Amino acid sequence: MKNLRSKGLILAMHLALLPLVSTPAHAVENAEAVYEEVEKGPNNGRMLRQGNFAIELAIYEDGVPPEFRVWASQSGQPISPDNVKVDVVLDRLGDVKDNIGFYQQEDYLRGDMAIYEPHSFAVKLNAEFQGKEYTWSYDNFEGRVVINDEIAKASGIKTEKAGPANIRKTISAYGQLISPIENTRTISARFDGLVRKVHVNLGDDVKKGMPLLTVESDKSLNSYTIYAPISGVVTNRNINTGEQTKGKELLRIVDKKSLAAELFVFPENRSKIQLGNPVSLVIEGVAAPIEGQIDYISPEMDGLEGVAIRVSIKNQSGSLSPGAMVKGTVTTNIHEVPLSVKRDGIQAFRDFQVVYAKVGTTYEVRMLELGEQAGEWAEVRGGLEPGTEYVTSSSYVIKADIDKSGASHDH
Structure with a gap:
């Protein structure tokens, strides 16, 4: 009775700690199954048992891209891998399925494809040994949370679809309006x-x-x-x-119908600018920025202030006056990239920079390989499919929910 009470206490504590948003209903109903799912084998893999037959399924990533490896045993004794057939189906968010076969290597079966990030999926493993078939299914979710649309809206969560963008590299310059x-x-x-x-x-x-x-x-x-x-x-x-x-x-x-913004560019940025570069001007006392371009670059340095540049401005209404202070943002390069995300949506997850993909009411991390970053955009070179709906605003809300859940995946 003492052992049963102890086991029941452990199960109760385990269930209390499970994240509500990522725990499937059947796991709550079958507490014993939850307890068995977390058993680890000698290779730090997940132990799957039926009767005296057992499979240890591990994600191995020591010096190689993450891959599945399988060890089989019967009554605690190893089974030669050439006597067991195994296949695994990973059901990912968005109805994406990865079908993984296995081949013999040394004393284990090795998966025939890399397990790409995130390691978040429903797992179905089929095994055949001595003419008998075995099947296990379990959820291995990480970086995933469910938030209904009303709560997401109230939290300020907004989404867009990932696609091409113009990466603009800029520098800042400061000065005032003058009458040329x-x-x-x-x-x-x-x-x-x-x-x-x-x-x-x-x-x-x-x-x-x-x-x-x-x-x-x-x-x-x-x-x-x-x-x-x-x-x-x-x-x-x-x-x-x-x-x-x-x-x-x-x-x-x-003639006040035309003025000029005289700005100074720091000496280290002189090589980055040229005539015709677009400039966005924020003028003291004026609500909206004024767009223009560099039409003059001084051939000389002006002491510590740097290099003087000028941007011509139309002043037909006469509302602008010489002497007003100006901040200019000079676009030095525009580079079109085929896939990008907004930098405001990027968060840290484990050792990765991620955005949160949205499918229905489910949000899940997407580990990014990033390229150029400037302004509001970051180039994506890997880890995200074009057209993916992802979170652009209030992504920290989702990060907080995921961090709070503490969900992790098998390794």
């Missing part, structure tokens, strides 16, 4: 004299060809008119009617 010198005109009198009339005031908008000043020449005593050489805004006025010009600057006109 070519947009500014300084107005002086060609012939010094008396200003008979000033036709504009500070801040006035003027059109090219509009009269600005009427001046009476000191030499000829004839009056002449100075016209606006460009359209723009009068930003400086240093003369009044009745004053002498005396060779000084009288007015300044600035």
Whole structure:
């Protein structure tokens, strides 16, 4: 009775620790089966028993890609592998089935294909020995959790399908808005004299060809008119009617319809930029970024600030002003990749970088072989099928559920 109570206590503790989301219903109903499933053999494999016949099934990955190996025994005595036939079917998430045959090697049977990650599947093993057939089925899930759609939505979990993307490599640059010198005109009198009339005031908008000043020449005593050489805004006025010009600057006109972002690129990034590179500008006081491209690169370094670049900006509304601070994101390279995932969806699992594939209400890890990463995208070179629906937002919620369950696979 004492042994039975002890065994019952162990079973109760084991069941209490099983993760609810990944435990099949039949496992809860058959506690004795759960207890037997975790028995390990001398090769650290899972022991499967029927009567006095037993199979030890192990995933072996010491110096080779993961593979199944099988040892058979009867009444505790090894059976020569050439006397046993074995095949295994792995039923993976998404109705993917792996059919594995076995061949003799030394004192064991060796699987004829690699067991790729994740090692998460329902296992069915068929064996034949001395004309009798044996079958075992069990679940070997890892990195898997079930979350209904309502809870997933409330948790902020969002998904997309894996596919191609443009990997953009970028660098940052900082500076301010300026009015390029070519947009500014300084107005002086060609012939010094008396200003008979000033036709504009500070801040006035003027059109090219509009009269600005009427001046009476000191030499000829004839009056002449100075016209606006460009359209723009009068930003400086240093003369009044009745004053002498005396060779000084009288007015300044600035065309504010076009400005430039003057940015500085760190010296170590100089080799990465070239004319025409796209630039996204975030301007102080402006909600939406403004897109442009590099149209000037200074041939000289400007001390510790680096290399000056310029991006021309249209300012038809006149809402932008010189002096505003600007952050620029310069795209230095665009590389199209055939398969990618969003970097926000990537999490760590064991020694892998993973995303969580979604099939119905089930989420499961997919171990990734990653390539280039930049911006919001990461190139996928292996571990994920194109078109797979995967988690892009709040993937940490699924990671937390899986980590909490502590589910592991056979090794």
